[in-house]
Amino acid sequence: MVVELISVGTEILLGNIVNTNAAYLSEQCALLGLSLYFETAVGDNEKRLEETLRTALGRSDIVILSGGLGPTQDDLTKETAARVMGKRLVLDEHSKARIEEYFQNSQNGQITENNWKQAMVPEGCIVVDNQNGTAPGIIIEEGEKAVILLPGPPGELKPMFERAIYPYLNEKRPETICSVMVKMCGVGESAAETKIKDLIDAQTNPTIATYAKTGEVHLRVTASAKDEKEAKKLIKPVLKELRNRFGSCIYTADENVTLEKAVIDMLRERELTLTTAESITGGMLAARLTDVPGASEVFKQGLVTYCNRAKRKLLDVKKTTLKDYGAVSEKTAKEMAKNGAFITGSDICLSLTGIAGPDAAEDKPVGLVYIACSYNGKVTVQEYHLKGERAKIRESAVVKALTLLRECIMADGH
Amino acid sequence: MVVELISVGTEILLGNIVNTNAAYLSEQCALLGLSLYFETAVGDNEKRLEETLRTALGRSDIVILSGGLGPTQDDLTKETAARVMGKRLVLDEHSKARIEEYFQNSQNGQITENNWKQAMVPEGCIVVDNQNGTAPGIIIEEGEKAVILLPGPPGELKPMFERAIYPYLNEKRPETICSVMVKMCGVGESAAETKIKDLIDAQTNPTIATYAKTGEVHLRVTASAKDEKEAKKLIKPVLKELRNRFGSCIYTADENVTLEKAVIDMLRERELTLTTAESITGGMLAARLTDVPGASEVFKQGLVTYCNRAKRKLLDVKKTTLKDYGAVSEKTAKEMAKNGAFITGSDICLSLTGIAGPDAAEDKPVGLVYIACSYNGKVTVQEYHLKGERAKIRESAVVKALTLLRECIMADGH
Numbered sequence: 117m118v119v120e121l122i123s124v125g126t127e128i129l130l131g132n133i134v135n136t137n138a139a140y141l142s143e144q145c146a147l148l149g150l151s152l153y154f155e156t157a158v159g160d161n162e163k164r165l166e167e168t169l170r171t172a173l174g175r176s177d178i179v180i181l182s183g184g185l186g187p188t189q190d191d192l193t194k195e196t197a198a199r200v201m202g203k204r205l206v207l208d209e210h211s212k213a214r215i216e217e218y219f220q221n222s223q224n225g226q227i228t229e230n231n232w233k234q235a236m237v238p239e240g241c242i243v244v245d246n247q248n249g250t251a252p253g254i255i256i257e258e259g260e261k262a263v264i265l266l267p268g269p270p271g272e273l274k275p276m277f278e279r280a281i282y283p284y285l286n287e288k289r290p291e292t293i294c295s296v297m298v299k300m301c302g303v304g305e306s307a308a309e310t311k312i313k314d315l316i317d318a319q320t321n322p323t324i325a326t327y328a329k330t331g332e333v334h335l336r337v338t339a340s341a342k343d344e345k346e347a348k349k350l351i352k353p354v355l356k357e358l359r360n361r362f363g364s365c366i367y368t369a370d371e372n373v374t375l376e377k378a379v380i381d382m383l384r385e386r387e388l389t390l391t392t393a394e395s396i397t398g399g400m401l402a403a404r405l406t407d408v409p410g411a412s413e414v415f416k417q418g419l420v421t422y423c424n425r426a427k428r429k430l431l432d433v434k435k436t437t438l439k440d441y442g443a444v445s446e447k448t449a450k451e452m453a454k455n456g457a458f459i460t461g462s463d464i465c466l467s468l469t470g471i472a473g474p475d476a477a478e479d480k481p482v483g484l485v486y487i488a489c490s491y492n493g494k495v496t497v498q499e500y501h502l503k504g505e506r507a508k509i510r511e512s513a514v515v516k517a518l519t520l521l522r523e524c525i526m527a528d529g530h
Numbered sequence: 531m532v533v534e535l536i537s538v539g540t541e542i543l544l545g546n547i548v549n550t551n552a553a554y555l556s557e558q559c560a561l562l563g564l565s566l567y568f569e570t571a572v573g574d575n576e577k578r579l580e581e582t583l584r585t586a587l588g589r590s591d592i593v594i595l596s597g598g599l600g601p602t603q604d605d606l607t608k609e610t611a612a613r614v615m616g617k618r619l620v621l622d623e624h625s626k627a628r629i630e631e632y633f634q635n636s637q638n639g640q641i642t643e644n645n646w647k648q649a650m651v652p653e654g655c656i657v658v659d660n661q662n663g664t665a666p667g668i669i670i671e672e673g674e675k676a677v678i679l680l681p682g683p684p685g686e687l688k689p690m691f692e693r694a695i696y697p698y699l700n701e702k703r704p705e706t707i708c709s710v711m712v713k714m715c716g717v718g719e720s721a722a723e724t725k726i727k728d729l730i731d732a733q734t735n736p737t738i739a740t741y742a743k744t745g746e747v748h749l750r751v752t753a754s755a756k757d758e759k760e761a762k763k764l765i766k767p768v769l770k771e772l773r774n775r776f777g778s779c780i781y782t783a784d785e786n787v788t789l790e791k792a793v794i795d796m797l798r799e800r801e802l803t804l805t806t807a808e809s810i811t812g813g814m815l816a817a818r819l820t821d822v823p824g825a826s827e828v829f830k831q832g833l834v835t836y837c838n839r840a841k842r843k844l845l846d847v848k849k850t851t852l853k854d855y856g857a858v859s860e861k862t863a864k865e866m867a868k869n870g871a872f873i874t875g876s877d878i879c880l881s882l883t884g885i886a887g888p889d890a891a892e893d894k895p896v897g898l899v900y901i902a903c904s905y906n907g908k909v910t911v912q913e914y915h916l917k918g919e920r921a922k923i924r925e926s927a928v929v930k931a932l933t934l935l936r937e938c939i940m941a942d943g944h
Contacts, residue, residue, distance in 0.1 A: 153575070
C-alpha cells in the first residue's frame with residue numbers, strides 16, 4: 117500500500133516553521149510498513165493544492181494532508197479535498213457540539229461565526245475527534261483510495277494520529293506491524309552496524325533499522341504478523357540476540373525512555389543520590405537530568421563552576437592543581453568529582469571540564485574533555501576527543517557523562 | 531521569478547531526519563523575494579526523481595535540489611539532473627584536485643575509487659566549491675531555466691548557499707533585497723501585532739513579517755531596491771519607527787544575536803558579573819548563558835538547588851521561609867537571589883523556582899513560577915503563570931528570567 121504526504125501551509129514555504137509533521141508522519145508510515153515515495157509541501161492556494169492532490173491520488177492509495185483546517189477563509193484544505201473527491205460539505209452535529217463545548221471553557225476564547233466552518237465535513241466521511249483543538253480530523257474513502265485530513269498544529273496532529281489514524285492504517289494492512297526501539301549508549305554507529313551486519317543482511321521479518329543520535333545508537337526492530345501477539349513472538353528472539361551482542365550498552369527497549377530517564381531510574385532503584393559539577397557543559401547535564409519528572413528524588417543539586425575561582429571556592433579544587441595541570445585536566449576533573457560528592461553528601465558526583473571552542477585554551481585543542489565520576493568514594497576519569505562545533509561538543513559531553521555514570525554503577529556489580 | 535525545492539533522500543521519507551534544509555532554503559528564498567510554491571521530498575530513486583524534476587521544471591524557473599551528491603551508487607541526483615537537462619558528465623580537474631587535498635588531511639579518512647565520482651560534473655555547468663566536504667555544488671543553466679544542486683548535510687549546504695548561491699540568485703533578480711531581523715522580548719505576539727497593525731496594513735516596501743518564538747517576537751523588515759545602499763535607506767526609517775514603538779523591548783537588530791548573547795554583551799559592557807540560582811529550570815538558564823562563547827567573562831558560576839535542603843545549604847534560604855511559604859513562593863525566590871549574589875560575590879543573581887509539572891505541588895498549580903533578580907543589592911521578584919507542558923514551561927521560564935534581568939539593568943538607568 118502506497119501512502120503520500122501533502123503538507124499544506126504558506127508558513128512552510130516561507131520557512132517560518134520546520135516541517136516536523138512530515139518527519140513524524142513519515143516515521144509512522146515506515147513503522148506501519150507502508151511505502152512512501154513522495155512528500156509535497158504546498159501553500160494555502162486552492163489551485164495548486166488541487167493539482168498536488170490529483171497528482172498524489174493518481175500514484176498513491178492513501179493521501180495524508182496536514183494543515184489548512186483552521187476557521188479562516190485562508191484555510192481551504194477540506195473544501196479542496198471534498199471537491200476533488202466529489203463530495204458535498206454537510207454540517208456534522210457531533211463536531212458542532214464539540215466546538216461549543218470547547219469554547220465553554222473560557223480559557224479558549226470567544227466563539228466566532230468562523231468556527232462553525234470547522235463543523236462542516238464531506239458527506240459520508242469518517243469524522244475523527246480532535247481532543248486538543250476545534251478542527252476534527254477527516255477520512256474520505258472512495259473506491260480503493262482514501263484521503264486523510266489532519267490539523268496542522270503538532271500538538272493536535274500527533275495525538276490524533278496515534279489514537280485514530282495509526283489503528284485505521286494498521287487495519288487496512290493485510291498484516292499487523294509491531295516494533296520495539298532498542299536504545300544504546302557507549303557504542304558507535306559503525307561499530308554497532310558491524311556487530312549486527314550478519315543479522316541485517318539476513319533479515320526478512322523482523323527487520324532491524326539503525327538510527328544514529330548524538331552519542332547514542334537506536335535500533336528499531338519491526339515485525340509483521342497476522343496479529344500483535346504473533347508479531348511480538350517474532351521480535352522476542354531478535355531482542356534476545358541483540359542483548360547477547362550489546363549487553364549493557366542497551367539501556368532500554370522502551371520507545372519513551374530517554375537516556376537521562378534510564379539513568380534516573382537506575383539511581384532510584386539503587387537509592388543513590390547524584391550531584392553534578394559542570395564546567396564545559398555549564399548546566400546542560402543538570403538541565404537534562406531535571407527534564408525527567410521526579411528527578412528530584414535522586415538529583416538534589418548541581419554546581420556550575422565555570423571559572424577557576426568557582427572551582428576552587430565551590431569545589432575545593434586545589435590552586436596548585438589548576439596552576440600545574442590547568443582547568444582542563446584529568447586531575448581537575450577528579451578533584452571536582454571527589455569534592456563535589458563530599459561537599460554535597462551525595463553518593464555520586466559527575467564532573468565535566470573541557471574546551472568547547474570556538475577557541476582553544478591552555479594550549480589544549482577544542483573538543484578535549486575530561487569527565488570524572490565519583491561513586492562511593494572511588495573516582496573514575498575518562499579523556500575524550502569530541503568532534504563538531506561548540507554546541508555539538510557540549511551535547512556529546514553530556515551523553516558521555518551519562519554513559520560513564522551507567523558504566524560505573526554497573527561495574528559495581530549491581 | 532519562481533523557485534522550487536526538491537529534497538532528495540530516502541532518509542527523509544523514512545522520517546529518520548527532519549528536513550531542516552527545506553526550511554532554511556525556503557526562508558532564504560523568501561528573504562530574496564523569490565516565489566516558492568512547491569517543495570517535494572523524494573527518495574534516492576532515479577525514475578521518481580526524474581518525474582519530480584521534470585514536473586518542477588515545467589512550472590518553475592529555478593529548481594534547487596539538495597542531497598544525493600554522495601560518492602556511493604545510491605547517490606544519483608547529479609546523474610539524473612544532467613540527463614534531464616541534456617548534459618554529459620565530464621571530469622572537473624579543479625574538483626578532483628580539491629578532493630585529493632581534502633583527503634590529504636588524514637582526519638578525513640582514506641580516499642576510495644568512489645570519490646572520483648564526485649569530481650564528475652555536467653558539461654558547461656558552474657561548479658561551486660564545497661568548503662566543508664567533497665561534493666561540489668553545481669549550477670546547470672539552460673535557456674531561461676536553472677537547476678541548482680546542493681549537498682545534503684546542513685553543515686555543507688548552508689555555508690555553500692550563503693557564500694555562492696544567495697549571491698547568484700540575488701544577481702538574477704531585477705532588484706536587490708535587504709532585510710533586518712528585529713528581535714524583542716517582554717512583549718507578546720498579539721500585542722506586538724496590534725501595536726504595528728497600521729504599519730503592516732499600509733506596507734508595500736519595506737515589508738514587516740512577524741515570527742513568534744518562545745517568549746520572544748521577531749520582526750523581519752525586508753526592502754527591495756536597485757542596490758543594497760538604497761534598500762538599507764528604505765529600512766532605516768522603519769527601524770526607527772519600530773524602536774519608537776517598542777523601545778527597550780528590542781534587544782537586537784542583528785540576525786545572529788540571541789537573547790542570551792545580548793544579555794551577556796550587556797553585562798560585559800557594564801562589567802557586571804552574574805550568578806544563577808535555579809530550581810525549576812535545573813541548570814537550563816546556566817546552560818543557555820554558557821552557549822555563548824566568552825560567557826565566562828561575566829558568568830562565573832551557577833547553583834542548581836533542586837531540593838529544599840540544597841536551597842538551605844547552598845543558598846541559605848531560611849528553614850522557616852520554606853516551611854511557611856513553600857519552595858515555590860515569592861519569598862523563597864527573593865532569598866535565593868539575594869543570598870546567591872552575596873555568597874558568590876556576584877553583582878547579579880537570577881533565581882527561579884516554580885512548578886514544571888506534570889503534577890502540581892504544595893497545593894500550587896503547574897506553571898506557577900517566581901523569578902527574582904538581585905541587582906546591586908536590590909531584589910525584584912515577579913510571579914508568572916506559564917502555559918504548556920513541562921519542557922515548554924521550563925523553556926519559557928528561562929526566557930522570562932533573561933527578560934527580567936534586562937529590565938532590571940535598564941531600569942537602573944544604564
